[in-house]
Amino acid sequence: MNANITMRDIAEKLGISTVTVSKALNGKDGVGEELRVKVKETAAQLGYRLNTIAKSMKEGCSYNIGVVIAERYTGAGHSFYMQFYQQLVQALEEYQYSGLLHVLHADDEASLVLPRIYNERKADGFILLGQLDKAYVHAFLGTGIPVTLLDFYTDQPVDSVVGDNFFGSYEMTNYLIAEGHRDIAFVGNIYSTSSIQDRYLGYCKSLLEHKLPLRPEYVLSDRDELGRFTEITLPVPLPTALVCNCDQVAYNLVVHLQKKGIQVPEQCSVTGFDNDLYSTLCEPKLTTMEVNMREMAETAVTMMIRKIKHNDETAGRVLVKAKPVYRNSVKPQNI
Template identity: 40%
Template sequence: MAKAVKLADIAERLSVSTVTVSKALSGQKGVSEEMREKIKSLAEELGYQQPSARKSRNTGNSYNIGVLIATRYMGLYESFYWQMYQQVATKAVSKGCFTLMEAVGEKEEKNGTVPILIQEQKADSLIIIGRMQDEYLKALNRKASVPILYLDFCTEDRKTDAVISDSYYGAYRLTNYLFDMGHHKIGYIGTILSTGSITDRYLGYMKSMMEHGEKIKDEWLLEDRDKETGVIDADLYMKLPEDMPTAFVCNSDVTASYFIPKLRQNGYRVPEDISVVGYDNYLYPGLCDVPLTTYEVDIKEMARRAIHIMLKKLNGENYRQGISIVEGHLVIRESVTDIS
């Protein structure tokens, strides 16, 4: 039996990425018409069959995996989720599958509108990157007759499989590192309860503070964003306390990039006067001029697990993963001063 042609075979012949091949064959944007025609022509020449055709003949286990991301996460400063999608797409095509991404607008999310990918039966499953409104998620689970997986968040009902980073332990380790560097007056920046990850990171920070016998002052807990929209605003939310800590744990690198200029506006230097740590190890280039100590999220491993779990479900296995937690690691840079 002849070996099945894979996306990687086409990509290698044309010296492009497998993601480019996937986009071209599935009709997505981001590929020139000239390259799209070359890819389609070569695919036909080599006898490549798209996943839907393979499944109809019961000769393979390739699928169209839909990916949903709220439009509020797609801005310039929130491109962490775009990077996560790229890792998901890369891992999917390595398994011979397509990924189809759809951005969900605020109106569609509020109204519980079923994604076009599901309406037109283009997706065999859905991976949702970044938390959306609870009612929208409930509507999806009711209306979409395909497997669903949450990536980088989970919900209270625990009925849907999820892959998340270890926010609790990551923030705990970051705060412990600040104690190792001699800091005891440590604040936290993040609007608690706005997202699960922000709350988990606060709890990790709180555990470290309690274990070191340090009382957390209310004025050391700074909000950073609107609970409904998720929009970060340093002037509106990051109110500096009179009794300033010597260090702050930020719930994300993006929040840290807003907070550091705020400190400078108020006469504080980073890290000479105030130390700052972030979370994610991802910032759009040029967003922060201080090399930031942070906790790196293992995006590649999160994407690998997401695709692994989804393929087991799509292949008909009675598979229930629950919540899969992916550990990251500390990245030490120059935003923390040793005051011990």
Template identity: 35%
Template sequence: MLSNLLTILNKSVGYSMDSKVTMQDIADMLDITKVSVSKAINNQPGISDNLREQILTTAKKMGYHKTNNREKSTSYNFAWICPKRFFLEDETFYTTIYYYINKRLMEKGHTISCFVINDKEESENKLPLQFSQESFDGIFIAGEFERSYLKKLEMIDCAKIAIDFYLPDMNIDSIVTDNFYTGFEATNYLIRKGHMKIGFVGNINNTSSICDRYFGYLKALMLNDLPVRNDWRIVNNDPVTGAYTLDFSLPKELPTSFVCHCDKAAFILMQKLHIEGYKVPEDVSVISFDNTSICELTIPKLTSIDINRKQIALQSIDQMLRRLEHTDSSPRKIYLGGHLVERDSITSPRKEQLIP
């Protein structure tokens, strides 16, 4: 009699006595992530006491039995979220990273949804509707959002990986290029070519990667006793929309070379120089970062620091899966290097250009 009653009760919640209740079953029942269930069952930090009690009570009612071996998930459900200003049709850095992440996750049997956030949604701190309707095991945050938006993302109860940025007050893993060192190396390359008057293109208040590249540039100048001039620092894009523009002024006295924070910024600078009657590299040499397809389209072809987007993608996946396995370990900041791809946009300055 009691056995029959238990069978009826278990069927009423969708489980039979013969079925094995999993963490995912509990997560689905409570409309939360599997990571939260794992934290509760394994007595790990990261969830509230009320939620922990609710999970444990539900697990007991559903007949969940913890095993010695960690329960293996056949697949995870991930989200990719990126500001629209970084996910542009003519800017392939983040789109390439997403391509490799999506490809590898599909090969591993996981799923990923892509969300591109426009300026209005970001300024209003508006998360995608799916974030409240669907449970994600992890979120790849690609590109640096406004602080308030990042804080809202940080509150979501799942694993997170920051791609191409970091913030000291964010308690999440980061996969970043060593932008300080690559900025230092790019500037030193120009110095070895004989340049003593070197400018910088990029808004250092826009992202941590631009800021780090600028300070690497600054270190190279200071160590070589070269001038640091504010009029040689140019911004040629909108900080909110990310749109690049020719509506900026060149300094009255041009440096002999520029370090540009990315290939698109360099492309726009080269257009402006051409309009104003200057030749690259005869009058002004240009170097940039990312080594995107733009480098082969400029005239002359653009010298750039290659950032291995496939490596960023694979490291992001590896760290995400590691985070899901070790939810209570300290956040990691993983730095990746870059290498110079020489093309035709740099030459040594003429003798008359070296006169102070």
């Protein structure tokens, strides 16, 4: 088919200048309507494809957004962030942008090595997807390139988009209390990520509001500092409900409890968070909080594009509402 048709080819064929071709194809003023139609027809007929690279060079932007995901959040069993990535790509497509995935190795993160796509100016901005080391975020900020954090935030002055973890968890705990539960533990390493921390604090708020005690032995760590799952030590006696920081851990816990002969939800209610794959893999299926991944992706992309186009705007921390999904892992507790 068409080897390398350029605007010049169209121009020559029509006996006009490339300037007019460019204007016609880009819908810009300064071309007669009749001529514009003719240009478009010729372009289609010749199989013309825009050379975005030439356009990019002239305009000084790549129409690409880098997306950085730590390697530890990828791989089998961790589909969450790759699915997020897919949503990002689809949101970027709306703006005619492309996503450039960078899988960040732990040693590069530790030694503050920025992605190759940064050093090669292949991206106009970066979305950092999933909690990264603060120093690494700082290194990015130092470059002056637009950065948006997605699904986490730090105390640094950066735009970020996160699910409403705090209120989501608060509502979930409220729900358990409304169902009659009083002995409610939280499952998650509260020093691990901002999301887990906020979910923990929402749980705390609910307990405080209902004058229930905050018991340290009711905070059950589920992973180490590096995010690797660890064995969960259950308190004795078992609480009547466990608020888990995510579906995957809730799923693991349900399986674990059932192996020990403890019935869920009859003897112990369990709630998740995320409404991902894991929430429907066990029986009973999990009552959980759905974070609207798509809306988060769209918000992050919109913010990023806006920053690039009008480079002064700062959106700050943006929360995306969570929505409860009621299934069968919670049973009313008779008081």
